[in-house]
Amino acid sequence: MGRHAAQRLLLAIPVLFGVVLVGFLLMQVVPNDPALVRAGPSATPDVIAAIRADLGLDRPLHEQFGLYLWRLLQGDLGVSIINNVPVVQELGATVGPTLELMFASLIWSIPIGIVLGTAGAYWRGRIADRVITALAVAGGSIPVFFLGLVLIWYVGFKLQLLPFTGRAGPLWTWEGLKAIALPALTLGGTFIGPVARMTRTAVLDVLGVEHVRTARAKGLGEFRVVTRHALRNALIPVVTLIGLQIGFLLGGAVVTETVFSWPGVGRLAVGAILSADFPMAQGTIIVLSLGFILINLTVDVLYAALDPRMRAA
Amino acid sequence: MSATTEAAIPAEAEPPRRPGTLSRLVREPAAAFALVLVTIVIGAAVLAPILAPTDPYDNDLAQAMAVPGVPGLPLGADAQGRNMITRLLYGLRITLLMGLASVVLGGGIGALVGFAAAFYRRIDGILMRLMDVMLSFPAILFGLALAAIFGPGIPAVVLALSVATVPLMARIVRGSALAVMGLDYIEAARATGMSDRRIILRHVAPNCLSSIFVFATLRFGQVILLGSALSFLGLGAQPPTPELGAMASDGRNFLFFAPHIAVIPCVAIFAVVLAFNVLGDALRDALDPRLRV
Numbered sequence: 001m002g003r004h005a006a007q008r009l010l011l012a013i014p015v016l017f018g019v020v021l022v023g024f025l026l027m028q029v030v031p032n033d034p035a036l037v038r039a040g041p042s043a044t045p046d047v048i049a050a051i052r053a054d055l056g057l058d059r060p061l062h063e064q065f066g067l068y069l070w071r072l073l074q075g076d077l078g079v080s081i082i083n084n085v086p087v088v089q090e091l092g093a094t095v096g097p098t099l100e101l102m103f104a105s106l107i108w109s110i111p112i113g114i115v116l117g118t119a120g121a122y123w124r125g126r127i128a129d130r131v132i133t134a135l136a137v138a139g140g141s142i143p144v145f146f147l148g149l150v151l152i153w154y155v156g157f158k159l160q161l162l163p164f165t166g167r168a169g170p171l172w173t174w175e176g177l178k179a180i181a182l183p184a185l186t187l188g189g190t191f192i193g194p195v196a197r198m199t200r201t202a203v204l205d206v207l208g209v210e211h212v213r214t215a216r217a218k219g220l221g222e223f224r225v226v227t228r229h230a231l232r233n234a235l236i237p238v239v240t241l242i243g244l245q246i247g248f249l250l251g252g253a254v255v256t257e258t259v260f261s262w263p264g265v266g267r268l269a270v271g272a273i274l275s276a277d278f279p280m281a282q283g284t285i286i287v288l289s290l291g292f293i294l295i296n297l298t299v300d301v302l303y304a305a306l307d308p309r310m311r312a313a
Numbered sequence: 314m315s316a317t318t319e320a321a322i323p324a325e326a327e328p329p330r331r332p333g334t335l336s337r338l339v340r341e342p343a344a345a346f347a348l349v350l351v352t353i354v355i356g357a358a359v360l361a362p363i364l365a366p367t368d369p370y371d372n373d374l375a376q377a378m379a380v381p382g383v384p385g386l387p388l389g390a391d392a393q394g395r396n397m398i399t400r401l402l403y404g405l406r407i408t409l410l411m412g413l414a415s416v417v418l419g420g421g422i423g424a425l426v427g428f429a430a431a432f433y434r435r436i437d438g439i440l441m442r443l444m445d446v447m448l449s450f451p452a453i454l455f456g457l458a459l460a461a462i463f464g465p466g467i468p469a470v471v472l473a474l475s476v477a478t479v480p481l482m483a484r485i486v487r488g489s490a491l492a493v494m495g496l497d498y499i500e501a502a503r504a505t506g507m508s509d510r511r512i513i514l515r516h517v518a519p520n521c522l523s524s525i526f527v528f529a530t531l532r533f534g535q536v537i538l539l540g541s542a543l544s545f546l547g548l549g550a551q552p553p554t555p556e557l558g559a560m561a562s563d564g565r566n567f568l569f570f571a572p573h574i575a576v577i578p579c580v581a582i583f584a585v586v587l588a589f590n591v592l593g594d595a596l597r598d599a600l601d602p603r604l605r606v
Contacts, residue, residue: 150576157568254453
């Protein structure tokens with residue numbers, strides 16, 4: 001286990017470097033001079049030169065890179081071009097809602113996906129399996145924004161049941177729950193298919209194994225055989241596979257946030273790119289990448305810790 | 314339009330090489346349906362300029378938001394009064410081309426990397442670690458980063474989807490090339506003094522083609538889903554370009570007055586992606602059961 005985790009950690013170093021480098025390059029290709037933008041239209045050449053020196057723009061590229069790294073380590077991601085708010089401050093306000101949305105989406109979609117996948121594996125080849133597989137494939141083919149727009153149009157507009165713009169408060173309040181319902185249904189809805197597919201494969205692998213046959217032979221009820229002996233052993237690969245789907249979830253979250261005006265990092269990133277707010281775009285992309293790397297690493301280490309077979313290897 | 318016809322290769326040019334694949338495929342009703350749908354979609358995209366009743370940018374504000382079924386406008390018109398049938402046909406064309414460009418570019422480079430890694434064992438480690446690093450990022454992050462660097466537009470999306478495809482294709486090709494290279498006849502070819510290039514081109518690559526086609530078909534669906542999402546966000550095709558994701562995004566503004574403007578491109582994306590996914594799954598079962606996950 002130690003070796004596996006160490007390997008993954010080692011791989012994270014070039015990945016991190018890549019993220020940081022792309023962030024740096026992003027600021028290098030900016031079409032307009034950051035110092036000019038920061039100084040504003042009426043600034044004198046002296047002021048611009050002072051800002052340039054302050055930002056380190058007058059130094060050679062490798063020194064700029066060092067300066068950039070140093071600021072990054074101190075958590076300084078610069079200031080938005082559009083509204084002069086520190087990027088870190090905006091990010092701090094949006095990370096919470098994004099995590100909230102992901103949590104609210106996974107909490108219902110993963111159990112449903114696991115139940116559907118297990119049922120599909122148990123009734124392999126029968127009608128139930130075919131229906132579930134078809135649903136899973138269809139679910140994996142539907143654009144996130146399609147699902148979101150349909151829910152907005154039908155549940156939000158036609159039935160007037162739930163709100164569909166913005167966040168109304170924390171999850172534990174009634175208003176907050178109502179506001180997150182449609183976004184969470186949208187994002188979670190696209191996640192059921194992949195979870196069901198992966199669970200089905202994992203449970204199928206386990207159902208044929210000897211200890212399951214033994215459990216049957218000793219007269220255990222079918223429900224107990226499937227839940228206690230098959231599903232339980234299949235859960236480890238399922239957890240890992242779900243962890244590896246976080247990238248897919250992240251993509252869905254960016255779209256869902258935009259469709260429902262959910263105040264998360266994804267919407268912030270898209271808005272920043274569309275309005276050419278380069279420091280903000282850089283900050284959001286770095287934070288999204290770091291978060292993603294961190295989750296992947298956690299899943300990897302958890303996997304090694306959970307599975308005794310990995311420990312022996 | 315030679316680029317678009319290439320998309321038909323996995324479905325239509327495959328059978329002659331291995332007789333029986335098509336018949337096996339058609340026996341499965343879902344796969345047969347998917348094959349028909351893919352053929353229709355590709356046909357519609359290729360023939361869009363002939364089939365479309367109007368120019369995709371022609372607008373008639375008197376017809377703005379006309380609902381489907383109005384005489385002369387079976388699918389209605391969008392908010393600018395452009396014929397939705399025309400927009401849909403051209404939308405399919407641009408969306409499919411975007412997907413094709415990404416799969417060909419990313420898949421081509423990925424395949425080269427995969428062959429190189431399988432054949433030249435000394436660079437295998439470094440190449441595959443590089444692929445691991447690329448795999449560490451989800452496609453959406455490539456999309457955001459490249460749109461930020463190059464500015465929103467179709468080139469940024471194609472580049473992002475290609476970059477995201479390279480490591481996946483490289484892994485598949487390396488795996489199947491390694492399996493082929495373990496076989497005796499490669500040893501025999503080496504013994505006859507054949508050059509590396511000849512061995513790869515004549516003996517290794519043809520035996521990896523089915524894995525490549527299966528993966529490319531499946532990837533095509535995913536790439537279209539991702540690409541249309543990026544366009545929907547405004548990072549890809551820009552209005553008034555008729556691209557399905559951008560059309561859906563435009564329709565979102567009129568969702569409550571004229572839902573058909575958003576729904577029609579959404580349904581089209583869904584149908585195309587579903588058809589490619591079902592066809593890819595069936596192709597995999599028929600051609601390359603090893604790839605089954």
